[in-house]
Ligand SMILES: Nc1nc2c(c(=O)[nH]1)N[C@H]1C(S)=C(S)[C@@H](COP(=O)(O)O)O[C@H]1N2
C-alpha cells in the first residue's frame with residue numbers, strides 16, 4: 001500500500017543530518033515501545049519530498065516524542081498513550097468525513113486521503129502549553145490541498161476538527177476531563193496557511209498510534225493542543241466552533257491559542273520552555289518565541305487583533 005523510499009533521492013541528501021539520525025533511531029524506539037507480544041514493530045516507511053519551512057534545529061529523539069505524549073483519550077499521564085494506544089487503537093479501516101459548507105462533501109478512506117497530494121518532510125517545533133517543546137520531522141501535506149478539493153462555499157469561515165471517541169478503544173474516555181469527542185478548530189485562513197499540515201507520519205514512517213495515527217493536524221505556531229489527533233471529521237462552518245479545552249476551561253485556553261510568551265497562562269508564565277531531550281528535565285529553560293518562531297510566516301493573519309484578549 002505505502003510506497004518505500006523514492007528511487008532517485010536518498011533520505012540523507014534531503015533531510016537535515018540530525019533528523020536523518022533520529023529517523024534511524026525510530027525503528028529501534030518503536031520496537032522497544034511495542035507493548036503486546038506480536039504487536040507490529042516495523043512501521044511502514046513513507047516516501048517524501050523535503051518541504052519548505054523546516055527548522056534546521058536538531059530533531060528530538062523519537063523515543064521521547066513517542067513516549068512522552070498528550071492524548072487524553074488514553075489517560076492523563078504522559079506515559080498512558082504509549083502504554084495503551086499501540087495495542088488498543090485500530091487505525092484501519094479508517095475514514096475521515098469532510099463536510100459542512102463545501103461544494104464537494106466527501107468521506108475519504110485514510111489511504112485514499114494519504115495519496116491526495118505529495119507527502120513532505122516538515123521539521124516543525126511543537127510547543128505545549130505545559131512548557132515543554134520538541135522538534136519533530138512530521139510527514140504530511142498542507143491541509144490546504146484537501147480544502148481546495150472540497151471547495152468551501154462563501155459561508156465557510158471556520159474549520160472544525162473532530163477526533164475519534166470510542167470507549168472500546170480508548171480507556172481515557174471514562175474520565176470526564178473533556179467533553180468528548182476532543183474537538184478543535186481553526187479560522188479558514190489559518191487552515192489554508194501553507195504551514196498547517198495534514199499529518200500521516202513522523203521521522204519518515206507512519207504515525208505511531210500515540211502520536212495521533214492514522215491522521216492528525218499539526219499547526220506549528222499554536223500550542224500543541226490545537227493539533228488534534230486521530231481525526232474522523234473535518235467540518236466547514238460559518239461560526240467559530242467550540243473547542244475541547246475552551247469548553248473545559250475558558251479562562252485558561254482561548255480559541256486562537258497562538259504561542260504568545262507575553263500572555264501568561266493564569267497559573268504559569270509562558271515566557272520560557274524546556275526542550276525535550278536536549279535540555280534535560282531540570283536544565284535551564286529557553287525563551288519561547290512569538291508564534292513559536294513562525295511570526296514571519298503567520299503574524300499577518302492577526303493584524304488588527306489584540307492577541308492579549310484574543311488568546
Ligand atoms: N485527540 C486528541 N488530540 C490531541 C490531544 C488529545 O488529548 N486528544 N492532546 C493535544 C496536546 S495537549 C498536545 S501537546 C499534542 C501532543 O502531540 P504529541 O504527543 O504527538 O507530541 O497533541 C494534541 N492533540
Ligand SMILES: [Mo]
Pocket residue numbers: 070127128129130223224225
Ligand atoms: Mo499540550
